[in-house]
Amino acid sequence: MPQANAMPPAGQRFYAPEIQTLSVERLRVLQEERLRRQIGRIFSQPIPLFRRHLEAAGVKDARELGTLDDLARLPTLNKNDLRASEAEVPPFGDYRGSAPATWVRIGQTTGSSGRPTLIVWTRRDLEVDYAAASRARWRWGLRPGMSFAQAHPYALYAGGWHMSHSLERMSVLNIPTGPPASEAHMRRAVRLWQRLRPDMFRLFGNAGVKYYEEAERMGLEPARDLNFHKAGDHPSSQFDAVSAGLEALGMLGSQCAEKRGAHLCEDLVIVDVVDLQTGAPVANHRRGKLIVTILEKDNFLLRYDLEDLVTLNLDPCPCGETHRRLYYDGRVSDAVPVIDPASGRVAREILPIDAALVLYEFGELVAPSVEYQIVRPKKPAAELHLRVEYRPERVADPTALARAIGERFRERFAIRARAEMLPWGTLPRFDYKAARVVGAADD
Numbered sequence: 194m195p196q197a198n199a200m201p202p203a204g205q206r207f208y209a210p211e212i213q214t215l216s217v218e219r220l221r222v223l224q225e226e227r228l229r230r231q232i233g234r235i236f237s238q239p240i241p242l243f244r245r246h247l248e249a250a251g252v253k254d255a256r257e258l259g260t261l262d263d264l265a266r267l268p269t270l271n272k273n274d275l276r277a278s279e280a281e282v283p284p285f286g287d288y289r290g291s292a293p294a295t296w297v298r299i300g301q302t303t304g305s306s307g308r309p310t311l312i313v314w315t316r317r318d319l320e321v322d323y324a325a326a327s328r329a330r331w332r333w334g335l336r337p338g339m340s341f342a343q344a345h346p347y348a349l350y351a352g353g354w355h356m357s358h359s360l361e362r363m364s365v366l367n368i369p370t371g372p373p374a375s376e377a378h379m380r381r382a383v384r385l386w387q388r389l390r391p392d393m394f395r396l397f398g399n400a401g402v403k404y405y406e407e408a409e410r411m412g413l414e415p416a417r418d419l420n421f422h423k424a425g426d427h428p429s430s431q432f433d434a435v436s437a438g439l440e441a442l443g444m445l446g447s448q449c450a451e452k453r454g455a456h457l458c459e460d461l462v463i464v465d466v467v468d469l470q471t472g473a474p475v476a477n478h479r480r481g482k483l484i485v486t487i488l489e490k491d492n493f494l495l496r497y498d499l500e501d502l503v504t505l506n507l508d509p510c511p512c513g514e515t516h517r518r519l520y521y522d523g524r525v526s527d528a529v530p531v532i533d534p535a536s537g538r539v540a541r542e543i544l545p546i547d548a549a550l551v552l553y554e555f556g557e558l559v560a561p562s563v564e565y566q567i568v569r570p571k572k573p574a575a576e577l578h579l580r581v582e583y584r585p586e587r588v589a590d591p592t593a594l595a596r597a598i599g600e601r602f603r604e605r606f607a608i609r610a611r612a613e614m615l616p617w618g619t620l621p622r623f624d625y626k627a628a629r630v631v632g633a634a635d636d
């Protein structure tokens with residue numbers, strides 16, 4: 194992997210061309226070599242949680258698990274397994290692949306589904322993540338010498354630190370402002386961008402909207418005055434990068450110019466996509482749960498269920514990269530099932546991205562974002578309940594618009610949907626990731 198002082202020439206198409214265009218056959222051979230190395234470490238070091246997991250699945254020796262097919266037959270592990278390990282052997286559990294003295298960074302998961310788990314990195318782990326992130330950002334056109342505005346959070350969530358250090362390692366001028374904290378803070382950030390006019394902005398959707406609106410309140414035209422074009426991001430920008438768990442940050446990749454899913458770093462991670470209900474591998478272009486096995490890091494995860502939903506794209510990509518592609522669809526916990534009244538079975542699981550892509554087709558709702566919620570019923574229902582904000586000056590007949598939205602959901606997903614139209618500013622706003630799914634109990 195190139196060192197910070199040895200970036201590829203700016204005109205080069207791929208960051209790491211040799212690995213990114215490796216033939217599919219050689220890529221599979223490389224993955225299996227690296228898989229065997231990790232499995233060997235599980236038994237020889239050992240890594241007790243993973244060793245118990247393999248032994249429970251009938252694998253008694255490292256030589257018994259050497260292929261991608263062997264791996265795909267293993268049961269998955271999830272956050273509860275890591276949590277239990279951390280509770281039994283506090284504070285780090287018994288699933289770390291390296292000694293504590295070699296660790297240089299710690300992060301923790303958001304803990305939205307219970308006690309947060311801890312993530313640790315050695316220097317080598319950081320280098321692997323940074324090189325993967327560089328590959329992803331190179332695809333976006335970022336090059337050494339450019340400047341980059343970002344608003345990731347820091348502190349206990351390691352995402353901001355990772356973002357910053359990987360940008361700096363790429364010899365990019367990192368302009369970190371953090372998520373919008375107050376009006377004064379947003380104004381300072383906007384003034385800074387006005388002075389610097391960053392080459393590229395990557396603000397999470399909601400942070401972007403807040404900063405954009407603040408710049409407008411300051412009498413500025415963000416595109417002209419700040420070079421800030423990205424606010425009110427179309428929801429399809431969610432597919433620009435697979436931003437699933439911190440545990441696999443960077444190596445889940447970014448989209449190339451084809452915009453048909455993000456290219457994985459398959460030399461660094463083995464990805465399986467499995468059906469939410471049955472656990473069986475899904476077919477091309479189908480949605481399923483994202484299962485990762487991390488290859489090149491000292492601290493890694495085996496058959497780990499990130500509890501995220503992705504759509505697989507196995508088609509060869511015209512851009513020349515050979516690594517498979519994924520669309521990042523959302524969290525498993527955000528999927529809202531809608532029942533088919535005829536059969537009584539789940540007709541479709543709806544995620545915020547599904548709703549957003551439909552709502553953004555109604556131009557009168559985009560001002561500059563679409564603000565909406567999905568209300569999760571206490572038990573699965575035959576109708577999807579949405580709350581959608583509208584600006585009365587742009588929508589003369591909200592009832593007719595609600596009907597049109599319902600009709601579009603029926604066409605797109607073959608489900609019934611009811612849109613409850615609310616005046617602009619009714620729903621909560623978020624500084625970072627928006628909570629788009631609320632429980633019916635919150636009514």
Ligand SMILES: [Zn+2]
Nearest residue numbers: 449510512514
């Ligand atoms: Zn491509």
